[in-house]
Amino acid sequence: MTAEFIPPAKPIIGDEERAAVDRVMRSGMIAQGPEVAAFESEFATVATAGRTCVAVNSGTSALHLGLLAAGIGPGDEVIVPSFTFAATANSVALTGATPVFADIEADHFCLDADSVRASITDRTAAVMPVHLYGHPADMDAIGAVAAEAGISVFEDAAQAHLATWRGSPVGTFGDFAMFSLYPTKNMTSGEGGMVACATEEIARTMRLLRNQGMEKQYANEVIGFNARMSDIHAAIGRVQLGKVEAWTEQRRANAAFFDQHLDGVQVPPVADAATHVYHQYTIRVAAGERDRIVTALREEHQVGTGVYYPIPNHELASLRHFAPAGDLPVTRQAAAEVISLPVHPSLGQADLDRIVAGVNAVVRAGV
Numbered sequence: 001m002t003a004e005f006i007p008p009a010k011p012i013i014g015d016e017e018r019a020a021v022d023r024v025m026r027s028g029m030i031a032q033g034p035e036v037a038a039f040e041s042e043f044a045t046v047a048t049a050g051r052t053c054v055a056v057n058s059g060t061s062a063l064h065l066g067l068l069a070a071g072i073g074p075g076d077e078v079i080v081p082s083f084t085f086a087a088t089a090n091s092v093a094l095t096g097a098t099p100v101f102a103d104i105e106a107d108h109f110c111l112d113a114d115s116v117r118a119s120i121t122d123r124t125a126a127v128m129p130v131h132l133y134g135h136p137a138d139m140d141a142i143g144a145v146a147a148e149a150g151i152s153v154f155e156d157a158a159q160a161h162l163a164t165w166r167g168s169p170v171g172t173f174g175d176f177a178m179f180s181l182y183p184t185k186n187m188t189s190g191e192g193g194m195v196a197c198a199t200e201e202i203a204r205t206m207r208l209l210r211n212q213g214m215e216k217q218y219a220n221e222v223i224g225f226n227a228r229m230s231d232i233h234a235a236i237g238r239v240q241l242g243k244v245e246a247w248t249e250q251r252r253a254n255a256a257f258f259d260q261h262l263d264g265v266q267v268p269p270v271a272d273a274a275t276h277v278y279h280q281y282t283i284r285v286a287a288g289e290r291d292r293i294v295t296a297l298r299e300e301h302q303v304g305t306g307v308y309y310p311i312p313n314h315e316l317a318s319l320r321h322f323a324p325a326g327d328l329p330v331t332r333q334a335a336a337e338v339i340s341l342p343v344h345p346s347l348g349q350a351d352l353d354r355i356v357a358g359v360n361a362v363v364r365a366g367v
Contacts, residue, residue, distance in 0.1 A: 006355065008304040009184040010346045012247070013236075020235035027231075032211070035231035039238050040194070046241055047161055047179065048171045048196040054206040055194050055229040055237075059158050059180030061210070062193030063091035065227060066176040069197075069205035070152065072097050076125035078154075081111050082312040083331040084130045088156050089313045089322070092128070100124070101314040103328040107269045109133060109282070109338075112330070113141035117149075119324070126152035131160035131170050133308075133340070134186070134251075134279035135270065139165045139173045157196075159279035161186045162248050166273045171196040176206075181237055186251070186279055187244040189237030192229045250345035251278040254352060258341065261356045264363035280308060281343035285363070287336035293362050294339060301358030306340040 024035060036055050044053045056062050072078060074096035080088050082101040089099035103115035111129040127146055129137035139153075146153045155177035157163070157170045164170065171177035181192035197203035205222075207215055213224030255278045259267050266284035270276045285293055290307070297303040312331045314323040341355055 003302045003354065005302045006304055006342050006347070006351050008306045008340060008342050010342075010344050011183040011188055012243075012344075012346060016239045017236050020239050021232055024231045024235045029231055031230055032228040033231045035234035035238065036229050039189070039229075039234040039241070042238060042241055043179075043194055044196070046244070047169060048177070049169055051172055051196040051198065052200060052203040053194050053196050054203055054210065055192060055234060056206075056210050056227045057193070057229055057233075058191060058227075059178055059182060059193035060087045060091060061225070061227040062178040062180070062195045063087060063156065064094050065206055065209045065225065066154065066178055066195045066202075067091055067095045067097070068209055069202045070126070070154065070175050072125055075123065077121060077123045078125060079111075079116050079119050079127040080156075080313075081130050081132070081331070082314040082328055083109060083309060083334055084132060084156070084313065085158070085309065086313055086316060086319065087158075088128065088130055089319050093319070093322070097125070098123070099313075099319070099322050101312075101322065101324050101328060103330050104132075104334065105138070106330050106334070108135045108137075108271060108274070109334055110135065110137035111142060113138060113145050115328075116142060117145045120145075120149050120151070124149065124151050126154055126175075128154040128156055128174075130156040130158070131163055133268070133282050134160050134163055134277035135268070136160065136163050136165040136170050136274045138271070138273075140273070143173065158182075159185065160277060161244060162275075163277045164275040174198065176202055181233075186248060186277060187237070187240040189229065189233040189240065192233045192237060247345040248277050251343055252276070254278070254343045254345070254347055255281050257352050258343070258356065261360075263360045265359065278343050280306070280340040282308070282338050282340045283359075284334075284337040285339060287333075289363075289366050290337065290339060292366060293359075296362040296365070297358050300362070301354065303355050303358045304342060307338060308340055310335055
């Protein structure tokens, strides 16, 4: 009998989420309304230490509008990692500013402070670290470089709900921070994004930008977008928010099991100052072995994996005209070596055992 396939990610949508959607549908208030306002308030309490939050229709919109609300535009440069999803750099480019790619540090796949320092020019307005895979960037080092240079800090926390650095939640270090609510993230609203704002000025500008430039109907103050979150999506998000802490602990427990039992691969280290929330559990293997390992896990053991990300942003056709003059060697190496294993909270002990047995067997077969 063939074992059931273990997917690399698995959104958890249950009866409570369905009931929440049905409640909104029955109410007749489907567009942005009281559910969105409640979700913003509750997310601030659970995830951002009370920082004002503004909900929008996607994580990319959250980054784009956050940058605009913070004053980023043509002539500015924003330093970002190349080793991340393209939305990070895309959002900078969409403002008319220039994304400047810096290298990552090898252990945690997050921006390297020394590379950030070397990338600063007289046009640099900000640095935007990504808390990749659910591990926080080194906000001490990056914050120190930013303060030294007099530039702003923004956070891409798309993958890092409830992660902390020195006990403070991600999303509380920059002028704004974005959380993604896409289906495969640690919690979802079906689709959506949340922006945690350091000031009420940024929060108000976010509200204007998401709603055609108006807070009061027909009283448009600025040129804006339609980037609203619907009450349907917010209702899903509110239910998920009540579950994300338990789900996070399950992810951490799954990761601890992998740490203890995987052989022949480099498991992800965690910084002493960090709480990792394991949006992805990302191992390193020899670059020349990755394709074989990924294929064998899928075909021989029915274990799905992901490669995030095989092409650095500065090598993508859409972004390579922003490429740095120098090489990004740590980024290049990571892009060739990483594999993300299933770590989602739907996994049972039999799944965990099969993933470990599969990885260990496949890796040994290549020795």
